[in-house]
Amino acid sequence: MTSLTVKGNRGARFVPSALTIAARTLRKFVRTPQLIVFSAVNAIGFLVVFRYVFGGAVSLGNLSYVDFMIPGFVTAMVLFQGLGSAAGVAEDVEHGFFDRLRSLPISRGAIIAGRTLADTLLVVWALVLTTAMGFLVGFRLHTSVLSALAAFGLCVLYAFAFEWVFVAVGLFAGNAQAAQGMTLIVMPLTFVSSAYVPVSTMPSWLRGFADNQPITVMVNAVRSLTDGAVVQPLLHHDAAYFVWASLVWVAIIIAISAPLAVIRFSRQ
Amino acid sequence: MSIPDMEPIVEARGLTKRYGKVQALAGLDLIARHGRVLAVLGPNGAGKTTFMRTVATLIRPDSGSLHVAGVDVARHAARVRQVIGLAGQYAAVEEAMTGRENLEMIGRLYGLPAREARKAASIVLEQLGLGDDAGRLVRTYSGGMRRKLDLGASLVGSPRLLLLDEPTTGLDPRSRNELWASIRTLVASGTDVVLTTQYLDEVDHLASDIIIIDHGKSIAAGTPGELKTRAGRDVIEVRPRDPSMLSQIADALTVLDTGPHVDTVSNQITIAVDDGSTRLVDAARILEHRGLEVEGLSLRRPTLDEVFLSLTGKPITTTERPTRKGTKGRAQ
Numbered sequence: 001m002t003s004l005t006v007k008g009n010r011g012a013r014f015v016p017s018a019l020t021i022a023a024r025t026l027r028k029f030v031r032t033p034q035l036i037v038f039s040a041v042n043a044i045g046f047l048v049v050f051r052y053v054f055g056g057a058v059s060l061g062n063l064s065y066v067d068f069m070i071p072g073f074v075t076a077m078v079l080f081q082g083l084g085s086a087a088g089v090a091e092d093v094e095h096g097f098f099d100r101l102r103s104l105p106i107s108r109g110a111i112i113a114g115r116t117l118a119d120t121l122l123v124v125w126a127l128v129l130t131t132a133m134g135f136l137v138g139f140r141l142h143t144s145v146l147s148a149l150a151a152f153g154l155c156v157l158y159a160f161a162f163e164w165v166f167v168a169v170g171l172f173a174g175n176a177q178a179a180q181g182m183t184l185i186v187m188p189l190t191f192v193s194s195a196y197v198p199v200s201t202m203p204s205w206l207r208g209f210a211d212n213q214p215i216t217v218m219v220n221a222v223r224s225l226t227d228g229a230v231v232q233p234l235l236h237h238d239a240a241y242f243v244w245a246s247l248v249w250v251a252i253i254i255a256i257s258a259p260l261a262v263i264r265f266s267r268q
Numbered sequence: 269m270s271i272p273d274m275e276p277i278v279e280a281r282g283l284t285k286r287y288g289k290v291q292a293l294a295g296l297d298l299i300a301r302h303g304r305v306l307a308v309l310g311p312n313g314a315g316k317t318t319f320m321r322t323v324a325t326l327i328r329p330d331s332g333s334l335h336v337a338g339v340d341v342a343r344h345a346a347r348v349r350q351v352i353g354l355a356g357q358y359a360a361v362e363e364a365m366t367g368r369e370n371l372e373m374i375g376r377l378y379g380l381p382a383r384e385a386r387k388a389a390s391i392v393l394e395q396l397g398l399g400d401d402a403g404r405l406v407r408t409y410s411g412g413m414r415r416k417l418d419l420g421a422s423l424v425g426s427p428r429l430l431l432l433d434e435p436t437t438g439l440d441p442r443s444r445n446e447l448w449a450s451i452r453t454l455v456a457s458g459t460d461v462v463l464t465t466q467y468l469d470e471v472d473h474l475a476s477d478i479i480i481i482d483h484g485k486s487i488a489a490g491t492p493g494e495l496k497t498r499a500g501r502d503v504i505e506v507r508p509r510d511p512s513m514l515s516q517i518a519d520a521l522t523v524l525d526t527g528p529h530v531d532t533v534s535n536q537i538t539i540a541v542d543d544g545s546t547r548l549v550d551a552a553r554i555l556e557h558r559g560l561e562v563e564g565l566s567l568r569r570p571t572l573d574e575v576f577l578s579l580t581g582k583p584i585t586t587t588e589r590p591t592r593k594g595t596k597g598r599a600q
Binding site: 008009010011012013016017020021023024027028031032095096097099100101102103104105106 | 321324325326346347349350351352353354356357358359360361362363364365369373374376377378379380405421422425426427428
């Protein structure tokens with residue numbers, strides 16, 4: 001410490017700051033029953049509709065629809081759960097909470113890291129719940145527990161990647177309503193994918209998009225890891241291909257959205 | 269701590285900041301002295317908030333220099349953040365946490381160990397009169413309590429310089445008075461304060477120095493007394509004994525200065541004049557000569573409203589304080 005240093009608080013280091021900020025978001029979630037109930041009801045509603053309303057209309061040869069759909073449903077949940085974090089981040093901008101944090105003697109990267117960490121944990125929580133619900137409505141694993149765990153791990157990784165997108169959207173939107181509007185992009189990404197129905201049932205002009213967009217690749221990776229050989233006739237590649245392809249997507253998404261979020265956050 | 273007391277706590281030279289077509293700061297010069305409370309006064313869009321955000325290291329100016337407690341903000345923003353506390357227009361507190369949890373969180377972020385953060389939170393909560401409500405979720409707080417807690421959040425790190433951006437905008441009179449009392453206590457204990465406001469009564473209650481900015485530039489600075497002497501004209505007030513004589517008296521006094529202001533509600537005539545004492549004697553002579561009876565004839569210095577009006581050519585916004593209209597022009 002030089003003699004010129006002004007007396008003041010040195011501020012918390014990176015990891016403690018990030019954890020403190022993450023704890024706040026988690027507390028907020030736990031203490032806001034509306035958030036918990038709404039997201040749960042939402043998930044259950046969707047699940048019931050797909051499993052019991054649409055399910056009867058889809059026939060997939062040897063594979064039951066519930067076994068086909070649950071891996072897609074769980075993977076897509078990553079995006080639906082992430083919507084909330086875009087709105088949450090936008091609210092923090094709008095209400096000056098981030099301004100307060102940015103005026104503190106802590107790393108600005110730690111603020112974003114803390115928020116992302118907490119939101120990713122919330123997605124993990126949603127993943128656990130939807131997986132459990134999937135088993136409840138009749139999903140059965142066709143592979144080993146180990147490969148199911150790998151599939152779950154992939155979903156967590158997707159969650160982390162998309163979290164950066166949602167944080168960036170929230171920062172750019174600046175208010176919760178705009179953030180919600182911008183996140184409508186989630187709809188085409190999830191529905192025009194292999195998450196709920198095989199892409200082969202779509203018209204050719206949609207198939208081009210559906211086959212090549214990240215959600216389809218990610219869903220197929222999770223699907224081949226949990227449904228194994230039964231699902232292979234519906235997919236054009238093996239599990240290894242989809243896992244690697246989805247990892248490449250994860251890298252691309254983080255490489256684009258994380259710098260955007262950090263730059264947007266650091267200076268205005 | 270090696271800052272001489274004479275060094276300004278904030279010193280801005282030629283600050284500029286442009287947002288697209290809007291020149292938010294256009295070469296702002298400003299000095300906030302240690303041990304004084306500086307009020308940055310200006311109409312909406314004058315650049316007050318931009319300036320405060322610049323001092324709080326939230327935005328980078330396009331050009332100019334800015335020092336806080338002698339530290340160059342452009343080069344050592346991180347060090348500036350160690351000595352400032354910011355409370356804004358919004359109550360930036362977490363609703364789903366208690367008052368105490370909010371302050372402890374900020375304390376931890378300032379780098380205090382858990383026990384010290386708890387202690388600092390308790391002290392601040394007591395100081396702001398929030399002790400009894402510390403364990404309640406902020407969700408259940410009133411607007412005034414939230415604003416106090418927001419102020420508290422900027423205090424747990426015991427900052428040298430407190431930045432208050434329109435601290436009482438939108439608050440009811442009682443909460444405002446309480447917040448003012450809290451701020452005065454802080455000032456008495458040695459915290460330097462720079463605040464922005466649109467309310468002149470806030471300036472009267474808190475500030476020892478004023479800077480008026482408009483279009484991103486300083487247009488006048490000094491103590492309230494200096495500003496009144498320099499920028500304003502003295503005001504002669506006449507109150508007729510018989511209200512029906514108002515316009516007749518006003519006509520008779522037109523010679524003093526063009527355009528006496530007649531207020532039929534308060535039954536009073538006000539005339540802005542240069543060289544007040546000479547003019548007061550003139551007024552008395554005219555009234556006596558014409559045999560016009562008055563209940564009161566007095567000379568006063570201009571109010572800050574009048575100073576502001578004469579400097580900026582527009583009244584300071586009072587959108588949320590309609591009651592001020594009725595009191596305008598009345599003797600202090």
